[in-house]
Amino acid sequence: MDHDTALRLYEAMLLTRLTEERLVKLFRQGHTLGSVYRSLGQEATACATAMALGPDDVIAPLIRNLGSMFVRGMTPKEIFLQYLGRATGPTGGREHNNHFGSVARGIIAPTSMLGALIPVMAGVALSFRQKGERRVAMTWIGDGGSSTGAFYEGLNFAVVQKLPLIVVGESNGYAFSTPPDRQMAGRMTSRSQGAFTLTVDGNDAVAVYDATAQARQRCLEGKGPAFIVCETFRMSGHAEHDDQRYVDPALLAEWAIKDPLPRFEAWMASRGWKVDPSLASRLEAKLTALAESALEAPWPAPDTLALGLFSS
Template sequence: MTAKTNLQKSNDQPLSCQLETSLTREQLLELYRFLKMTRMFDEITVRLKRQAKLTGGVFTSLGQEATAVGTAFALEKQDFIAPLIRDIGAVFVKGIIPRTIFAQYLGKANAPSRATDVQFHFADLEKGFVGPISHLGDMIPVMTGVLLAARMKKENRVAVAYIGEGASSTGAFHEGVNFAAVQKLPLITIIENNGYAYSTPTRNQCAAAHFVDKAIGYGILGLTVDGNDIVACYETMKKAVEHARTSKN
């Protein structure tokens, strides 16, 4: 990445908005396209659900698009993601098109899981997309397996597991992150704190002041970012990816 872009500050931008970025104007437009696509996708699925045309539950990422899109944009083609229900934007960045997900939701025979499962419960390993399973926290151990396999094959891959803050209270989360840390695997775990685990407020399920503090307990790097600031998400993720690829802890 060579070009430096300075976003122009206007009066209506929040003070926390990251203005310095290595993203080019073309890349910023691409980010906007993915944000818009994600928002439109969510709005359409909600509409289809209300018309009783969708099978299964609908979980939107309304308001969390920037986290998924900005972080996934910092990855390379060979890197893997395991998104959760709020991260459809990351799936689009990895190259899965909305039509494929709609086929899943509508239970079409030509959908990747051939109408046996819905949402984005499928994988496309060519595109680095490992589909989620329903059990919270469990994609972290799965991604450690993906990375162990990559290490054996001498492939230079980073893997990302997205989870909500509620999922970071599960046993699978602790075991998975600890195992990845001990094995020194290039795993990035993104905890998205939206204040509620479904309807349970954060204070009722975690006593830590900040979720990023959990990283210290495993001896790994912890970074924190405003998930609504897409440029900050991208720049912070760049640092995390660089660290995961090159560091030994």
């Protein structure tokens, strides 16, 4: 990873953390229309994977991949407007979470049906190959989501067809309140079905970046899909309405030491690369202004309710 990439990656991870902190405040003040699902502790898994892609590659992020959207050019302004349900936001107030994409930035909108994005992205990868385009499709899946039939069907299809698909497994300790040993036999890695598989420390941004770059290269060489299992930990509840009382505090303390942000900063420091000490306060000031102006943004007009829907 070169110096410029490292700085951009660090900024994306920090922006993700600070934006989510701001969303939590907005949630507690009763301003967000739904709950807030954080990626606290998983920022390297979301950002470093996306950072290793090329500009023409396509991603389909899940709820804990806000960072990947930032890497692809989504802005915190859009995120605030979306969560606050305002007319000027990406879905014009029709949705209040991350169920939106941006075709221009190569972001496919997720659905809530876990696993469903794997066959969708296998289809995207198939279209790249049919058109002879050197592009890769990537999506993420949690340990819980990897127990769905769609995960198996989609990855199996990609392996058989040797499609340029990267599936990032987020092994983060829980599926809502269920730990993996209560819902899956073996470890997530064993679910690869013949895809090229790498297991990495998901809190090590450099390892995640390198693994994704390697997987992407193989995809471009026509060697078929990759399954990158990132071992990480969900440091907050499933969402803000969940106080994660079922998680052993000792486990949280163990993972707090592995926080991906200070670890990446230390790695950069070991190369003599310094993070601007004013970066966090500059981002904070920007986010404060954006959140305040999003709160002033207009609500959608009732007569626009059916806009964007199919009609006969």
